[in-house]
Amino acid sequence: MSAADNPAGKPVILLAAGGTGGHLFPAEALAGALGARGVLVDLATDDRAARYAGQFPARRLHILPADTVRSRSPLSLARTAFSLASGIAKGMALMRSLKPAAVVGFGGYPTVPPIMAGVFARRPTIIHEANGVMGRANALLAPRVKAIATGYPGICDGDPALAAKAHHTGNPVRPAVRAAAGAPFRAPQAGEPFHLLVFGGSQGARVMSEIVPPAIERLAPDLRARLRIVQQSRAEDIEAVRAVYDRLGVEAELAPFFDDLPARMARAHLVVGRSGASTVAELSVIGRPSVLVPLPHALDQDQLANAKALANAGGALLMPQDQFTPERFADELARLAGEPAALDAMAAAALALGRADAAERLADLVLQVAGLGTHGGTGAHA
Template structure:
């Protein structure tokens, strides 16, 4: 697992647990911090602990990260009976987490959000281990809100203007971005006048509304032979969407999930996507123009807030899901295809908003907390 960060050569090595995940928005920032932590000292060790959802298992196994699974279920939006069952399982999850902590003996536990972070961070606090959190979004998730009082530090992507956290514990760092994506920000964007590549991302699980809008847009795009679409659909709609591109005679690569998303970013001219904090951070790291379609049911509509920061800076466009339809989306794509200079300006402005130092800030502060 090579890193773009140079080792610091510290005399002492440390161990860290990264707890939580569930979605790419939680998991990938944890991986970014883990990469930098290993780069800090060749003998540092990282263990991921989560609920063992398919995305977590697949990504961590493929990348070679050690990981353990605890038996825990979420509470939010699951109905009273399922919430009761989840609460009953919580003490056992904490005990299971304490056994893992005793075995691995970490110097610090980092919670990255998601319900599986809760029992691990709590068990670490009960065991006297240093605990820290990272909050990706403007509105904190339930797990981080519950844990905020017991941890030593909370790393924030956005300033805490609402005062939800103890200001003496917070550090605004931005959102950590994985090494393989960070390096793209230092590379020139490929120029292909004969090809225009649109990357469609619906998050790690896909986005039905974006899938349907792209399918509806195909009749308006099919005659542009220079257009290439790379489309991440999620598992449920991969076959249906792929068939739609075939019927339209479009050049396209359709997959449920891209393991090599950094490569897809590098080859893209325009990105159509949700506006989760991790996606926004990655787009600013690589410097690409984007059309955001915020998930309308995100808590307090925080994805719209995420997107608005780039739209106001001239780095992106935004289409509310309620206004998303095929012809209008096609018109936006074609307009940017035909005005490459504006596309380049948007990409440059996006790059200027990136926080490539986020991961190093977090690792530096963690080292201070654990005495490294």
């Protein structure tokens, strides 16, 4: 980086994230918090995630090769090793030119090359683990980095060496989530409209379309008449789902994607969805009751760990996918709709688990590890 690129000589923090929104969203929130303190932020990712990072608040985007372990075959392992080694080599060149004050990774294999390059270049390195169990990439990096930030407390307790450098910051959430967090929750009383929000992301919308409509059909007519449903459905499923709700006379808004999901979450009386780290963090910061259906067969079972954390706190009902049947969901929905006090208690429990200031906490940690205090050397603390 030349002086012309940074005429004020501001410190530069390199963020490493990619793969999914679960990695990019908290990185985006941290970038905003650091930028407000006068710190320049660059983003390192791989070419697959780069297409989702167009709105990321970074000064520059750096593409480094990376690959995940797809199978245990010698050819696949060799391909992954070559990609990661190439990424680390390019990362070392980036360290020499950028000279970042710190490198911060958010999990997933796209973070391995820049974090390892930072370790080899003796730059302060931090990883953030958003889930209730550490993912494979972060587990590989954790012994090598200077600090570990966690979305949930206690996930490093089984290893004293890791626990000694672990800091529970919470999971940073997008500005739209923080804006929605001020809306108070009031459970609907008998006869009042009941707002149900259903979403599942790219890997969850199908099961929601298969289970929720027949569950609604099993409800008593007076409860069906109260429902106001907002549901994410895949484009190929929308007409079939709409046909069921139209036949039942249920008011429903369907779409493959909602770009204002935090605001819709704030208006909901019950949320039904997967339990990725970002979803659980947003439910907690906004404070809404939920039925969580973790993605099954995940290698790390991270969604199950996230759902258990919120359910154990009293903020959610955990329903594994093999138990997420029309009959079971209809029973639970009818029970919760008839118990406003239970919904109020769930909302309060979820809110108690949330950390709306997680981005600020993480920014504090990053700047301290980087030796920049908590103000980024500018005296402006946002």
